[in-house]
Every structure is written in C-alpha cells, then in structure tokens.
Amino acid sequence: MPEAQLRVFRGSPGSSGRLVDYDVPVEEGMVVLDALHWVQAHLAPDLAVRWNCKAAKCGSCGAEVNGRPRLTCKTRLSDFAEGEPITVEPMRAFPLVKDLVVDVSWNYEVNRRIPPFQPPPDRPQETWRWQQEDIERVQEFRKCIECFLCQDVCHVLRNHETERPFMGPRFLVRAAGLEMHPMDTADRTSHLKDEGGIGFCNITKCCTEVCPEHIKITDNAIIPLKERVADRYYDPIQIAWRKLRGRGSETGPAADDGNAP
Amino acid sequence: MKETIERHPHDVLVVGAGGAGLRAAIEAADQGASVGLVCKSLLGKAHTVMAEGGVAAALAHVAPADSWQVHFRDTMVGGKLLNNPRMAELHAQEAPDRVRELERWGAVFDRTADGRILQRPFGGHSHPRLAHVGDRTGLEMIRTLQDRAVGAGIAVYMECTISHLLTQPDRVTGAFGYWRATGRPVVFPAKTIVLATGGVGRAYQVSSNSWEYSGDGHALACLAGAELLDMEFVQFHPTGMVWPPGVKGLLVTEAVRGEGGILRNKDGERFMWKYLPEDRRHEYAATDEEATTWVEAQSAARSTDARRPPELSTRDNVSRAIYTEVREGRGTEHGGVFLDISYLPAEHVRRKLPSMYEQFKELADVDITTGPMEVGPTTHYIMGGIRVDADTGATTRQGLFAAGEVAGGMHGANRLGGNSLSDLLVFGQRTGAGAAAAAAAAPELRHIDPIQVREAERDLSAPFDRPGRADPHRLHEELQSTMQSQVGIFRTEADLEEAIRRIGDLRSRWPDIGISGGRPYNPGWDLVFEVRNMLIVSEAIARSALQRRESRGAHSRLDYTEPDPAWARLNSVVRLADDGLEVTTASVPELPDELRPLIETE
Ligand SMILES: Cc1cc2nc3c(=O)[nH]c(=O)nc-3n(C[C@H](O)[C@H](O)[C@H](O)COP(=O)(O)OP(=O)(O)OC[C@H]3O[C@@H](n4cnc5c(N)ncnc54)[C@H](O)[C@@H]3O)c2cc1C
Ligand code: SF4
Ligand code: SF4
Ligand code: FES
Numbered sequence: 001m002p003e004a005q006l007r008v009f010r011g012s013p014g015s016s017g018r019l020v021d022y023d024v025p026v027e028e029g030m031v032v033l034d035a036l037h038w039v040q041a042h043l044a045p046d047l048a049v050r051w052n053c054k055a056a057k058c059g060s061c062g063a064e065v066n067g068r069p070r071l072t073c074k075t076r077l078s079d080f081a082e083g084e085p086i087t088v089e090p091m092r093a094f095p096l097v098k099d100l101v102v103d104v105s106w107n108y109e110v111n112r113r114i115p116p117f118q119p120p121p122d123r124p125q126e127t128w129r130w131q132q133e134d135i136e137r138v139q140e141f142r143k144c145i146e147c148f149l150c151q152d153v154c155h156v157l158r159n160h161e162t163e164r165p166f167m168g169p170r171f172l173v174r175a176a177g178l179e180m181h182p183m184d185t186a187d188r189t190s191h192l193k194d195e196g197g198i199g200f201c202n203i204t205k206c207c208t209e210v211c212p213e214h215i216k217i218t219d220n221a222i223i224p225l226k227e228r229v230a231d232r233y234y235d236p237i238q239i240a241w242r243k244l245r246g247r248g249s250e251t252g253p254a255a256d257d258g259n260a261p
Numbered sequence: 262m263k264e265t266i267e268r269h270p271h272d273v274l275v276v277g278a279g280g281a282g283l284r285a286a287i288e289a290a291d292q293g294a295s296v297g298l299v300c301k302s303l304l305g306k307a308h309t310v311m312a313e314g315g316v317a318a319a320l321a322h323v324a325p326a327d328s329w330q331v332h333f334r335d336t337m338v339g340g341k342l343l344n345n346p347r348m349a350e351l352h353a354q355e356a357p358d359r360v361r362e363l364e365r366w367g368a369v370f371d372r373t374a375d376g377r378i379l380q381r382p383f384g385g386h387s388h389p390r391l392a393h394v395g396d397r398t399g400l401e402m403i404r405t406l407q408d409r410a411v412g413a414g415i416a417v418y419m420e421c422t423i424s425h426l427l428t429q430p431d432r433v434t435g436a437f438g439y440w441r442a443t444g445r446p447v448v449f450p451a452k453t454i455v456l457a458t459g460g461v462g463r464a465y466q467v468s469s470n471s472w473e474y475s476g477d478g479h480a481l482a483c484l485a486g487a488e489l490l491d492m493e494f495v496q497f498h499p500t501g502m503v504w505p506p507g508v509k510g511l512l513v514t515e516a517v518r519g520e521g522g523i524l525r526n527k528d529g530e531r532f533m534w535k536y537l538p539e540d541r542r543h544e545y546a547a548t549d550e551e552a553t554t555w556v557e558a559q560s561a562a563r564s565t566d567a568r569r570p571p572e573l574s575t576r577d578n579v580s581r582a583i584y585t586e587v588r589e590g591r592g593t594e595h596g597g598v599f600l601d602i603s604y605l606p607a608e609h610v611r612r613k614l615p616s617m618y619e620q621f622k623e624l625a626d627v628d629i630t631t632g633p634m635e636v637g638p639t640t641h642y643i644m645g646g647i648r649v650d651a652d653t654g655a656t657t658r659q660g661l662f663a664a665g666e667v668a669g670g671m672h673g674a675n676r677l678g679g680n681s682l683s684d685l686l687v688f689g690q691r692t693g694a695g696a697a698a699a700a701a702a703a704p705e706l707r708h709i710d711p712i713q714v715r716e717a718e719r720d721l722s723a724p725f726d727r728p729g730r731a732d733p734h735r736l737h738e739e740l741q742s743t744m745q746s747q748v749g750i751f752r753t754e755a756d757l758e759e760a761i762r763r764i765g766d767l768r769s770r771w772p773d774i775g776i777s778g779g780r781p782y783n784p785g786w787d788l789v790f791e792v793r794n795m796l797i798v799s800e801a802i803a804r805s806a807l808q809r810r811e812s813r814g815a816h817s818r819l820d821y822t823e824p825d826p827a828w829a830r831l832n833s834v835v836r837l838a839d840d841g842l843e844v845t846t847a848s849v850p851e852l853p854d855e856l857r858p859l860i861e862t863e
Contacts, residue, residue, distance in 0.1 A: 045778065045784065058471075139394065
C-alpha cells in the first residue's frame with residue numbers, strides 16, 4: 001500500500017509547537033481528514049482535530065494544508081505528488097487551543113453584534129411573495145458553512161491578531177445576506193462602517209479564492225456593501241438629500257429593492 | 262476535599278444545539294426561563310446542519326389537496342402504526358406553523374412560481390411536501406435558529422460535553438460535564454433538563470452520522486432511570502456512497518430520488534418495480550412512462566395525475582431491495598447499485614442538488630449530470646429513543662425532558678424523509694415550553710449531591726491512571742463490527758444473541774480503558790465516555806431486536822420474515838434494572854376515535 005507522509009503541527013499555547021511526521025497508509029479517495037483520523041486511531045490518540053460531518057457541510061475541519069487554508073475533509077491526498085510531504089497546520093489567524101484546533105470564539109462575538117433580521121411590522125407574512133430569481137443572491141450568502149477559512153486568509157485579520165479592527169469577510173457575507181433579504185428593514189450601514197471596519201478591506205479577493213462554498217465574497221457581498229456605505233457617508237448628493245429630508249436613516253439600504261410587492 | 266468546580270445554574274438546561282435543542286431553548290427563553298444551552302461541538306455544527314432534502318409540512322403550496330390529515334396518515338402508515346398517534350397528530354398539525362415561523366425569522370426557502378415556499382416530493386409522502394433550500398435545508402434551519410437563539414441572549418456553552426446527569430431520588434437536579442478545550446469539569450444545576458443530543462449511528466461501521474452520534478442522551482437518560490422506547494428500529498438509509506472507501510456511508514440525499522433519480526442494478530434493470538409491497542402498488546406508477554410523466558411535472562412544479570416512481574417507496578423497503586440485489590450478485594463492483602439522475606438537464610440537476618453535485622465531483626470524481634452514482638444502504642437514524650409525553654416532552658423521570666432524534670415514539674417503525682426536521686421544530690418548541698413550565702412550577706434549584714460530583718470526577722480522571730491498558734479505539738471498532746454484521750438490516754436470533762454476548766464482553770473491558778496525553782482537547786478521552794454510551798445504546802438495540810420476533814418497518818428478521826399481529830400494537834421498552842438492561846413491552850397508545858377514520862379509510 002502506498003504511504004503518505006503527513007507532517008502535522010503538534011503543540012499547545014505556551015509551548016513551542018513542532019511538526020511531527022506520520023506515515024499513513026493510503027486508500028483510494030482518501031482525504032487529509034481520513035489520514036488524521038488514522039493517526040488518531042493508531043499513533044496519537046490525543047491528536048486534537050476539530051471535525052463533524054466529513055462531508056464539507058459543517059465547516060469544522062479547516063486547517064492550513066501546505067500553507068493554504070482548506071477543509072481537510074475535502075482535500076484529497078491524491079492532490080499531492082507522491083512522496084511530497086503534506087504539512088497540516090492550524091489556522092494562523094486565531095489563537096491556538098491545541099494541535100490543529102484554534103479558538104474561534106471571537107467570530108461568534110462579532111456575529112452576535114450584527115443587527116439581526118428585521119421584517120417589516122406592517123407586512124403580514126401571508127402577503128410575502130418572492131421570486132426565485134430575487135433570492136438567488138441571498139441564498140448564495142446563506143450557503144456559508146462558517147469554516148472561517150476566509151477569515152484566516154484575510155491579511156487584515158492575520159496582521160491584527162489581538163485587536164482586530166475588522167469583522168472580516170465571513171461577517172460581511174452574513175451582513176450582505178441580511179441586507180439583501182427581500183423582507184429586511186434594518187439598517188446596518190453604520191455598523192459596517194464603524195464597528196465592522198469595512199473600510200479596511202482593500203479587495204484583494206484572497207477570501208473568495210479559499211471559500212469552499214464558492215461564494216463570490218468580494219464581488220457579490222463586499223463591494224455592494226462598500227457602495228452602500230459610500231453612498232451613505234461620502235456621496236454629497238445623498239448627504240444633501242438626507243439633510244433636506246431632515247432624517248438620518250430614512251432609506252434603509254434594503255428598503256428600495258425589498259418592499260416591492 | 263474542597264469543591265471549586267465551576268457552576269452555571271439555570272432554570273432550564275438544554276443539552277444539544279441541533280434543531281431540537283435550539284428550538285427548545287428559544288421557546289423556554291420566550292417563556293421567561295433562564296436557559297443554558299450546551300453542545301459538544303461548536304454552535305452551528307450539530308448534525309442538523311447536514312440535513313439535505315427538506316422539512317415536511319402540509320403547507321399545500323404545490324399540491325392543494327394536501328392537509329395535516331394526509332400528513333398524519335402518511336406518517337402513521339410509514340411507521341407501521343407503531344407511532345404514538347398523539348405525537349403524529351401534533352406533528353402534522355403544527356409543522357406548517359413551525360416552518361412559517363422559520364421564514365418569519367429570516368429563513369429563505371426555495372420558491373414556487375407564485376412566490377411561496379416550494380415543496381418537493383419524498384418517499385412515503387402522498388404529496389410534494391418538503392420545504393427546502395436546494396439540498397442544504399438543514400444549514401438554513403440551523404442558521405436561522407442559531408441567529409434567533411443568539412439574538413435572544415441565551416447562554417451558550419460550546420465544546421462542552423455532558424458526561425453525567427445528577428439526580429435526587431425524586432428528580433434530576435443538574436448535569437456534570439467538561440470543557441473539551443481544557444478538560445476542566447463543570448456543573449450545571451438546573452430545575453429541568455432537556456436532552457436533545459441526536460442519534461446513535463456511530464455504533465455502526467457504515468453510517469451517515471458524525472462523531473457526535475454516540476447516543477449520549479439515550480445513555481444518560483437510561484442511566485438516570487428514564488425509559489427507552491422501540492430501540493430496535495434503526496433506519497438504514499438506502500442511498501449512502503459506497504466508493505471510494507473514505508466516504509463509504511456518506512449520505513446521498515433522498516432528494517435525488519425525489520427529483521427523479523432511477524435505481525438500477527448492474528444489468529441495467531430498474532429493480533424497484535419488483536419490490537413494491539402489493540398493498541401499496543396502486544400508489545406508484547405502473548410504467549416507466551408514467552414515472553417519467555410524474556418527474557417532468559415535478560421538475561416544472563406543476564401537479565399531475567401520474568403516480569410517483571417506484572424509487573420513492575419507503576426507506577426500509579428500498580434499503581432491503583438494494584441489499585437483496587447486491588447479495589444476489591446483481592450489485593456493482595463496489596457492492597452497491599446505480600442511482601441515475603443524469604437523464605435530466607444538467608443545469609436543473611446542478612440547481613436542485615448542488616451539494617450532491619459537489620460531493621460526487623470532489624470526493625468520488627463522478628459527474629452526476631453525466632453518469633450514475635453508486636449507492637448502498639447506510640445507518641442513518643434511530644426511530645427509537647427516550648420515552649416522552651407527546652404534549653410536553655417529559656420523560657418518565659421527573660425534571661428530565663427530551664426532544665428530537667433522541668426522543669422516541671413519533672416515527673414508529675420507520676421514519677419518512679423530511680419528518681425529522683419537522684419533528685425537531687414541533688417537539689423542540691413543545692418541549693421547551695414543557696420544561697419551562699415545569700421549571701416555573703419547581704420551587705428552587707435543588708441541592709447538588711457532592712458525592713455524585715466527586716464520583717463523576719473520578720470517572721473522568723480514571724482512564725489517565727491506566728495508560729497502556731485497553732484502547733478505546735479498539736473497543737469502538739469491535740463494537741462497530743458487531744453492530745454492523747449482527748444487528749444490521751437483516752437480523753436473526755443467533756446473530757443477536759451473539760451480539761449481546763460480545764457487547765457484554767466489551768462492557769466488562771470498558772473499565773480497563775486507559776488513555777495517554779493530557780486533558781485539553783483529547784479526542785481519545787472523549788471516546789472513552791462515548792464508548793460507554795454506545796455500549797448501552799447498542800445493547801438496548803440488540804435486546805429489543807431479539808425480543809421482537811417479527812419483521813416490521815425497519816426491523817427485519819430472517820427467522821421471522823412476516824409482521825406478527827400479536828406484535829402489531831406493542832412498543833418495546835428498555836430500562837435499567839439492577840443486573841443490567843431490562844426489556845419489556847408496552848401497548849401503543851390508542852388512536853383517538855376522531856383520528857381512526859383517517860387511518861381506516863386509507
Ligand atoms: C446526512 C443527513 C441528512 C439528513 N437529511 C434530512 C432531511 O433532509 N430531512 C430530515 O427531516 N431529516 C434529515 N436527517 C435527519 C436529521 O438531520 C436529524 O435527525 C436531526 O438533525 C437531528 O437533530 P437533533 O436536534 O435531534 O440533534 P443534532 O442536530 O444532532 O444535535 C445534537 C446536539 O447534541 C449535542 N450533544 C450530543 N451529545 C452531547 C453531550 N454528551 N454533551 C453535550 N452536547 C451533546 C451535539 O453537540 C449537538 O449540538 C438527515 C440526517 C443526516 C445524517
Ligand atoms: S478582499 Fe477584503 S476581506 Fe477579502 S481577504 Fe482581501 S482584505 Fe480581506
Ligand atoms: S464565506 Fe466561505 S470561506 Fe468564509 S466562512 Fe463562509 S464558507 Fe467559509
Ligand atoms: S468535517 Fe464538516 S466541513 Fe469538514
């Protein structure tokens with residue numbers, strides 16, 4: 001049986017981690033996560049790995065494989081040349097818990113602060129009618145499995161490990177999914193600009209490249225949100241118009257496309 | 262010894278953050294209870310996230326003839342009338358409201374041409390009934406509930422495993438567990454506890470289930486003195502992947518057949534025609550042409566007089582058919598059969614089954630728009646579970662509640678596809694309300710017995726004192742191979758007795774398990790307690806299966822191949838006795854008079 005040479009990060013906070021080599025027998029179709037499981041069952045039962053579905057559906061198993069953020073349950077061993085060592089390391093943008101497991105709790109904090117879905121109080125649900133074409137974009141955003149690979153690859157988050165000034169691509173995707181929901185009436189523009197730090201994104205598109213759900217994070221979510229923020233805060237005509245009407249947030253960003261019957 | 266264990270008291274503690282646990286937590290919080298929600302993995306990763314095909318609810322958007330009465334009948338007939346009729350009734354009546362509620366909370370389901378929630382057909386359902394989002398319905402559901410729960414300010418304790426329930430003679434008083442990241446113990450005193458821990462599939466070798474499915478809630482309830490119901494009924498889903506080996510067992514959603522997928526053996530024969538039960542044949546198409554007419558109508562979301570294809574027979578039946586085809590030498594090279602949807606336009610297949618398309622492309626190098634998939638049965642779901650009161654989710658133990666896959670009674674001998682997600686919502690909501698009401702009626706938090714806590718702690722640390730002894734992985738593998746080969750789709754007395762003997766042997770070796778490494782995030786250590794739970798659950802399954810000397814629904818005996826009228830109105834009951842698990846029977850609750858005609862006219 002051919003063998004794969006796995007080089008796996010082992011370590012805990014406070015100790016200097018190291019890469020440990022494991023030779024793993026390869027079966028057809030095997031993915032990196034299978035190889036890690038084999039190591040757990042035969043060589044290192046305490047190897048910490050986070051996973052659930054092994055089907056690319058839950059977003060638990062993200063790690064950096066040969067330096068690239070990937071789902072280990074979706075990364076085939078056959079993608080690598082025979083004899084080429086396969087290095088598996090934890091996502092670097094988050095604090096280490098142990099081995100391949102990192103502390104992603106910051107993401108849950110960011111998520112909690114995004115203003116939630118808010119349907120119009122005066123539109124009874126029985127009257128809600130949406131065409132499939134109108135929700136395809138929102139459904140694209142709602143495909144996100146929260147693997148946080150995009151967060152991991154984003155240089156803004158990677159470079160600010162402790163004081164992150166930016167909510168990161170995952171939560172811009174979530175915000176976009178709410179903003180473009182046909183029935184949402186909340187206004188998240190100021191949240192995106194201030195707390196969310198959307199201005200930090202300089203559209204390098206690295207996040208889009210790693211998204212296992214193929215969400216067009218930058219083109220479809222971030223750029224339109226940036227436009228909304230710019231319209232609101234920097235467009236002189238909009239500013240004048242708002243002054244004229246004497247109200248700060250009259251036109252919620254989703255109101256125009258959302259309230260059409 | 263001084264107690265310094267971290268404590269988090271709550272009125273209601275919900276164990277499990279899948280669909281059932283989240284819905285229960287939201288409801289209990291809405292009723293004013295202080296709620297804690299504990300889960301073994303991260304929030305949003307529970308098994309519910311993997312559900313694909315849809316959630317069943319008689320919204321009647323696609324088929325105006327649908328109603329809760331028809332849904333009730335389909336559920337009872339699919340469950341071979343062993344279901345708790347009150348649960349099936351509440352489920353059918355309330356599922357539409359629960360689905361609409363999700364939409365109100367922000368879920369975005371696929372739409373009909375007139376802009377309402379679209380519904381797709383599934384096996385055993387008389388009408389297109391499953392609200393869905395492509396083939397990622399579970400993700401939509403869990404995200405919606407998760408956002409709602411977080412918005413409601415519910416305290417979430419994630420990556421925290423409950424290993425023991427704490428009790429007083431008259432009731433449960435709390436739960437004991439550990440933080441996986443640090444290995445440190447934690448106690449949750451609670452007035453009431455809701456178990457929503459999901460299923461047991463990891464006791465089998467070939468399964469669509471994740472590592473979390475070790476029957477923790479079933480085992481905890483049993484150890485705390487509650488009863489388990491109908492544990493012999495394990496659902497083997499007909500279509501799991503069979504190749505390559507690393508993905509063996511991974512689910513191929515029934516939506517593939519709902520969208521028109523055709524099953525063929527290696528000779529190209531559409532074999533399901535042969536396996537339709539005579540008394541149901543009239544519900545299925547008579548010819549390939551009629552089946553095709555049905556598929557075309559369905560793709561265009563219009564109603565039709567054509568009857569559904571034979572592939573949409575109930576899961577127990579399709580699984581047995583595939584198993585038999587393979588055993589009789591008509592299987593594929595890798596021991597499965599072919600499932601083909603490639604005759605439909607590629608664009609349609611990619612839009613309706615995006616994650617199946619990806620799954621086969623990425624993991625098996627198969628393009629399902631141009632060629633067939635290879636599939637075979639996989640352990641998928643347990644109909645059996647903790648015995649509960651239909652209206653409130655109360656178990657037979659005071660203060661303890663259960664909802665979702667871990668609860669029993671709703672699905673009888675066989676669950677229909679899509680009826681689990683709706684079960685989670687309906688009974689999650691009811692159980693959350695039930696647990697909150699019981700907590701409100703309870704005077705105050707009860708005293709936590711320090712001896713129980715100390716014993717639980719000792720249980721946790723014991724495996725570290727025995728490094729190099731029995732290895733949890735080996736015990737687990739032995740258990741899986743026993744369950745797979747002797748408590749699988751087809752069962753016999755000799756096999757079941759042998760399985761019970763082997764499980765007993767494994768149980769006697771369990772206290773010898775030793776592990777290495779430290780407490781923080783140690784999967785070997787997690788496995789020690791999961792093996793304990795799986796052993797209890799496996800024994801319950803094997804003993805119940807041995808007791809039921811007949812074939813019914815998902816339980817097929819080679820030595821008793823027919824349903825036996827003497828068993829027709831009996832549920833199996835398992836409880837802990839002094840010398841191990843005790844199996845008995847209980848009568849299926851009577852069908853109320855007003856529901857009787859629904860079943861009898863069918
Ligand atoms: C691949 C797949 C596809 C499916 N598709 C469908 C479908 O289309 N339609 C349908 O109706 N049904 C479907 N099902 C079935 C359905 O998804 C499950 O039955 C359902 O999601 C179970 O939900 P639950 O809330 O009971 O538990 P789960 O969602 O499994 O949640 C269990 C929770 O309990 C926690 N937990 C477990 N043990 C412990 C412990 N000891 N301590 C702390 N926490 C613990 C877990 O962390 C998790 O949060 C599918 C199942 C699978 C496997
Ligand atoms: S495009 Fe923006 S969000 Fe995405 S990786 Fe680059 S900076 Fe980060
Ligand atoms: S947007 Fe894509 S990469 Fe980012 S968390 Fe979601 S699925 Fe993962
Ligand atoms: S384990 Fe779920 S995405 Fe990999």
